[in-house]
Amino acid sequence: MKKICVLGLGYIGLPTALLFAQNYKVIGLDVNKKILALLKKGKIPFEEPGLQELFNKVKGNFTISDSVEDADVFLIAVPTPFEEEKKIADLQYVKSATEMISPYLKDDNLVILESTVPPGTSRQLVLPILVKSGVKNFYYSYCPERAKPGSTINEMINNARIIGGVDDKSSQLTKDIYSSFVKGGIYLTNTVTAEFVKLMENTFRDVNIALANEFLHIVRKSKINIWEAIEFANKHPRVNIHKPGPGVGGHCLAIDPWFLTQNTKKFKLIRLAREMNDSQPNDVFYLVKDFLKDIKKPTVTVLGVAYKGDVDDTRLTPALRFIDLMLDEGFNVKIHDPFVKEFKYRLLSLEEAIKDSDCIVIITDHTLFKQINPEKIAIMMRSKNVFDTRNILDHKKWQKAGFNVEIL
Ligand code: SAJ
Numbered sequence: 419m420k421k422i423c424v425l426g427l428g429y430i431g432l433p434t435a436l437l438f439a440q441n442y443k444v445i446g447l448d449v450n451k452k453i454l455a456l457l458k459k460g461k462i463p464f465e466e467p468g469l470q471e472l473f474n475k476v477k478g479n480f481t482i483s484d485s486v487e488d489a490d491v492f493l494i495a496v497p498t499p500f501e502e503e504k505k506i507a508d509l510q511y512v513k514s515a516t517e518m519i520s521p522y523l524k525d526d527n528l529v530i531l532e533s534t535v536p537p538g539t540s541r542q543l544v545l546p547i548l549v550k551s552g553v554k555n556f557y558y559s560y561c562p563e564r565a566k567p568g569s570t571i572n573e574m575i576n577n578a579r580i581i582g583g584v585d586d587k588s589s590q591l592t593k594d595i596y597s598s599f600v601k602g603g604i605y606l607t608n609t610v611t612a613e614f615v616k617l618m619e620n621t622f623r624d625v626n627i628a629l630a631n632e633f634l635h636i637v638r639k640s641k642i643n644i645w646e647a648i649e650f651a652n653k654h655p656r657v658n659i660h661k662p663g664p665g666v667g668g669h670c671l672a673i674d675p676w677f678l679t680q681n682t683k684k685f686k687l688i689r690l691a692r693e694m695n696d697s698q699p700n701d702v703f704y705l706v707k708d709f710l711k712d713i714k715k716p717t718v719t720v721l722g723v724a725y726k727g728d729v730d731d732t733r734l735t736p737a738l739r740f741i742d743l744m745l746d747e748g749f750n751v752k753i754h755d756p757f758v759k760e761f762k763y764r765l766l767s768l769e770e771a772i773k774d775s776d777c778i779v780i781i782t783d784h785t786l787f788k789q790i791n792p793e794k795i796a797i798m799m800r801s802k803n804v805f806d807t808r809n810i811l812d813h814k815k816w817q818k819a820g821f822n823v824e825i826l
Contacts, residue, residue, distance in 0.1 A: 419443050420595070423489035423522075425515040427453055427482075429669075429731070430532060430563045431495030432462065433469055433570050438493075439476035441598040447483045457482045465730045465757060468571045485518075491595060492519045494544075495532040495563070500673040505681045507536050507673075509543060516544050520551040528557040528591050534616055534670070535560075536677045540609040545584065557588035560609045561596065562616035567668070568729045578602040582612025620674040621688055626660040627671070628691035631698055634662035634826055638705075644826065645809045662826055664781050664807040665698035665736025667725030672696075672734045699739035702826070706805050707747065709824045710777055713801060717750040719775040722782020723761050727808075730757040737781045738762060756786050769798065777803035783810050792819035 420442050424435040427448040435446045448454055456463045460477070462470050473480070486492075496511035512533050519529060531544055540560045548556060560582040565573035579600050583589030589606040596604060607615075634644045648659045666672050675692050679685045710716045723737040724730060732738070741763060744751050753763055754771035772778065772795050780787055788810050796802050802821045804811065813823045 420491065421445065421487075421489040422491040422493060422595070423447070423487060423519075424493045424495060425486070425518065426494065426496035426511075426533070427457065427463075428495070428497060429464065429466070429567060429570070430565070431493075432457075433466065433472070433565070433574055434493065434495055434532065434563065436469070436472045436476050436480060437571070437574055437599040438595070439479040442479065442491075442595070444476075444480050445483050445487050445489060446480060447485065449484075451484075454482055454484060466567070466570050472571060486522050488522055488524070489527070491528045491530065492523075493530045493532060494519070497669070498533050498535055498677075500676065505676045505679070507539075507677045507680075509535065509539060512539065513543060513547070516547045520547060523548060523551045523553045523556055525553060525555040526557075527553070528559070528588065528595075530558075530592055531560050532563050534562060534620075534674055534677065535613055536680055537610050537613040537617070539613060540582070540584070557583070557585075557591050558609075559583040559588050559592040560612045561592055562612060564616070564619065567731055568726070575599055576602050579604045580607060580612045580615050581605070582607050582609040584609055617674050617678050620671050621678060621691075623660065624666060624671045624675050624695060625687065625691040626658075627663070627666055628694040630660045630662040631694055631701075633659065635701070661808075663698065663736075663783075664702045664740060664826075666695040667733065667735040667737075668731065669733045699736040700743065702736075702807055703740055703743040703747075705824075705826070706744075706777070706779055709805055710803065713776050713803075715748060715750065716776040717752065717774060717800065718744060719771045719778045720744075720751060720753045721755070721771070721778055721780050721787055722784055723753060723755045723758050723765075724782045724784070727783035728757070728785055730759065732758055732761055735782075740779075740781060755782065756784060772798050774798075774800045776801040777805060779805045780808050780810060783808040787811070792816040792821060796820050 422438050422442050423445045424431050427446045435444050438444050453463045462473055494515045496515045499508040501508045564577045581589050581592045593604050637644050651657050651659055675688045679688050723732055725735040752771040754766050754768050796819045804821045805824045807826050809825050816823050
């Protein structure tokens with residue numbers, strides 16, 4: 419049985435390692451001791467549907483380690499942080515993971531990079547480190563992940579895969595091992611094209627969300643309901659307008675488009691979309707402020723701090739910027755999120771967060787929020803206002819319970 423060594427056991431590395439462990443011996447390692455300790459106890463470090471079950475099923479083939487070992491395949495799935503000020507990718511983890519592999523590299527080994535990187539990274543950064551090891555006959559591919567948090571396992575199995583090998587044999591070997599669990603199509607290309615494809619996908623989505631947000635601002639003071647208008651426009655066979663919202667968060671859409679522009683003044687559309695989506699929490703803050711202008715020092719309940727619905731992930735969440743602005747304005751802010759365990763501000767139960775509040779602001783589209791009974795909570799609030807930035811509530815029902823309802 420082939421042995422695969424996976425470097426990085428985060429949101430992507432861990433599910434990938436476990437999917438491979440169905441058919442291969444897998445060694446998983448991470449520099450984060452907390453993650454390793456949890457995994458050693460048999461617990462997965464974050465919420466993801468089906469992940470714990472998969473872990474329990476394959477644990478006989480999965481070993482956790484804090485150092486690299488000899489293997490047939492080395493897979494790098496470490497994060498690529500974002501240098502906020504320079505607006506460029508920080509490749510330190512990709513570099514150090516590659517350097518960790520180097521002393522263990524042998525002839526006929528295959529190295530795969532899954533981390534999101536600027537086009538050219540494989541050729542300019544990763545391959546030179548591996549070549550320096552002196553090993554001549556190794557194989558290398560860039561194979562980006564395309565799974566969406568919240569349905570990672572399902573998407574890792576069913577989504578198409580793009581494999582960019584440094585040569586045909588590398589692509590083919592990579593395809594062979596991914597075929598052990600991927601049911602979607604597997605398409606082969608070169609390294610830089612695969613790197614570019616990954617960034618195009620997230621940039622496409624970010625620019626389209628910016629367009630939806632722009633449409634929202636155009637109609638804001640008119641009689642047009644943006645949600646209804648988008649629904650109708652999307653009945654056109656070639657139109658797919660995305661959803662406006664309180665902003666774009668997460669570790670992908672909010673940073674990957676910058677990996678294409680890499681701090682140049684060129685490529686204005688991508689930059690503008692990024693800036694627009696980043697300013698969305700400010701715009702929503704002013705709308706909420708205006709909605710509550712007649713209430714003196716309002717208490718506001720923020721529902722949801724995860725960057726999107728039904729996940730516990732708060733990385734680059736627009737909720738944080740929104741809450742900071744509310745606090746700066748002197749609002750009393752109470753926060754509830756049924757998924758998130760750790761956040762910059764104290765999280766309360768739904769009842770605590772709603773008690774004596776003047777307004778509920780829905781920031782995250784958690785499915786659970788749709789089930790809140792407005793009649794039940796109306797009696798707990800000081801004034802009955804709700805601002806739904808995700809258009810997820812049954813507005814008629816809330817109005818019937820006495821709420822003033824505002825949507826984006
Ligand atoms: N959002 C909107 N309006 C929309 C869609 C999303 O405001 O119409 C917001 C969400 O609320 C969230 C952010 O955008 O704050 C990003 O959410 P998402 O669901 O679009 O994407 P991610 O970041 O969870 O995952 C994306 C996916 N990329 C694409 O769909 C092109 C996923 O397939 C990638 O694997 C992932 O990035 C990644 O790891 O790169």
